[in-house]
Amino acid sequence: MDHTRMDDIGTDHTGMDIDALRKDTPGTANRVHLNNAGAGLLSRQTLEAVTSHLELEAAVGGYEAADQEQDRIDATRTNLARLLGGRPDELALFDNSTHAWNAAFYSLTFEPGDRILTGRAEYGSNVLAYLQTARRSGAEVVVVPDDEFGQLDTAALTGLIDERTRLVGVSHVPTSGGLVNPAAEIGRITRAAGVPFLLDATQTVGQFPVDVTEIGCDMLTGTGRKFLRGPRGTGFLWVRSEALEYLDPFVSDIEAATWDGERGFTWHDGARRFESWEASHANVLGLDAAVRQALDLGMERIGQRATALGAYLRDRLDALPGVTTYDLGRVRCAIVTAKVDAVPTADVAAALARQGINVTTTVPEHTQFDTEVRDVHPLVRLSPHYYNTEAELDRAVEVIAGLARTAG
Numbered sequence: 513m514d515h516t517r518m519d520d521i522g523t524d525h526t527g528m529d530i531d532a533l534r535k536d537t538p539g540t541a542n543r544v545h546l547n548n549a550g551a552g553l554l555s556r557q558t559l560e561a562v563t564s565h566l567e568l569e570a571a572v573g574g575y576e577a578a579d580q581e582q583d584r585i586d587a588t589r590t591n592l593a594r595l596l597g598g599r600p601d602e603l604a605l606f607d608n609s610t611h612a613w614n615a616a617f618y619s620l621t622f623e624p625g626d627r628i629l630t631g632r633a634e635y636g637s638n639v640l641a642y643l644q645t646a647r648r649s650g651a652e653v654v655v656v657p658d659d660e661f662g663q664l665d666t667a668a669l670t671g672l673i674d675e676r677t678r679l680v681g682v683s684h685v686p687t688s689g690g691l692v693n694p695a696a697e698i699g700r701i702t703r704a705a706g707v708p709f710l711l712d713a714t715q716t717v718g719q720f721p722v723d724v725t726e727i728g729c730d731m732l733t734g735t736g737r738k739f740l741r742g743p744r745g746t747g748f749l750w751v752r753s754e755a756l757e758y759l760d761p762f763v764s765d766i767e768a769a770t771w772d773g774e775r776g777f778t779w780h781d782g783a784r785r786f787e788s789w790e791a792s793h794a795n796v797l798g799l800d801a802a803v804r805q806a807l808d809l810g811m812e813r814i815g816q817r818a819t820a821l822g823a824y825l826r827d828r829l830d831a832l833p834g835v836t837t838y839d840l841g842r843v844r845c846a847i848v849t850a851k852v853d854a855v856p857t858a859d860v861a862a863a864l865a866r867q868g869i870n871v872t873t874t875v876p877e878h879t880q881f882d883t884e885v886r887d888v889h890p891l892v893r894l895s896p897h898y899y900n901t902e903a904e905l906d907r908a909v910e911v912i913a914g915l916a917r918t919a920g
């Protein structure tokens with residue numbers, strides 16, 4: 513694919529009508545939004561799905577609105593299953609990705625000497641959960657090293673898996689860079705070894721195609737608000753139905769289980785045993801609208817354009833004197849991290865913000881194992897999505913080039 517020449521206006525080479533998509537994305541009129549790894553801009557359709565349900569709740573009552581919209585609310589799991597390749601009953605809805613991940617992770621049991629294998633790119637909250645579990649149970653956390661590309665070393669992983677391994681937990685794409693970990697290769701290894709594989713796909717779902725069958729993971733978590741462009745306060749867990757045999761839900765709830773009439777209870781069929789009864793239906797319907805939009809546009813095309821825009825931006829930043837990019841991996845995505853050698857990262861982000869360009873900065877404590885190895889954070893994190901244009905990326909590059917020139 514030619515990364516450097518994309519039509520800016522109108523229809524790009526993936527066949528997406530970028531002008532129309534931008535018209536349906538109100539925020540594009542106000543900002544150059546390069547913070548899709550933080551929260552993607554809502555489309556008009558998603559916004560309308562959320563607000564119309566809130567209005568319905570106000571008009572007829574919250575429970576009554578839920579009754580009226582029950583089929584559409586339930587369809588969210590079906591549409592997520594279409595997006596991820598699983599089955600609707602393998603999906604549970606949450607208010608964020610961390611809670612979804614916790615529901616899977618804390619439902620595993622660990623004994624002294626058990627091992628959790630993870631990677632350097634693992635997300636901050638997951639790492640803290642591993643450390644807490646290690647402290648509680650006497651299990652051991654082992655960080656699989658990177659290979660020469662800076663992605664998880666699958667040969668090292670194969671060598672480290674043994675009878676003590678209770679879990680392989682990996683972040684597909686880290687919060688702190690453009691790396692895409694070799695998830696399907698990891699899945700082949702864990703399936704051959706019969707070890708549970710929990711994939712944190714929070715930065716992945718909505719950015720490029722993710723198929724649980726192709727990857728071969730047992731549990732996968734995602735969030736609504738990032739590249740999927742759903743509302744804040746949404747997330748989901750996919751659990752392979754076979755994994756329910758070894759997962760003992762770490763909390764119960766009247767949505768998760770049924771009272772048997774005696775002093776007993778039975779878990780709900782499928783992944784709903786991980787859900788709680790109360791949820792924001794407005795947000796769920798917003799998530800559903802965002803998922804349907806991703807399905808309609810096609811994840812293949814979305815992934816191609818988002819990745820190409822990431823590469824375009826990375827190449828241009830790399831070419832600037834006094835600017836360095838820090839994205840690891842053989843395969844890289846739409847997340848771009850950089851530093852202006854002579855300017856503090858916070859000042860770079862502030863300068864971009866003054867020009868109406870939304871970016872964020874990486875936090876050393878949010879990728880602890882990466883920070884142990886690479887003392888590079890904070891970095892400026894720029895994360896375009898398919899609705900961004902080359903011209904917007906050029907503007908960001910220009911601002912950064914100006915800072916580098918002045919400082920240099």
Ligand SMILES: *Cc1c(COP(=O)(O)O)cnc(C)c1O
Pocket residue numbers: 608609610611635683685686687712714715734735736746747
């Ligand atoms: C953002 C992020 C999370 C947390 O998602 P929330 O929805 O904020 O809980 C987890 N993992 C990765 C890799 C992330 O980037």
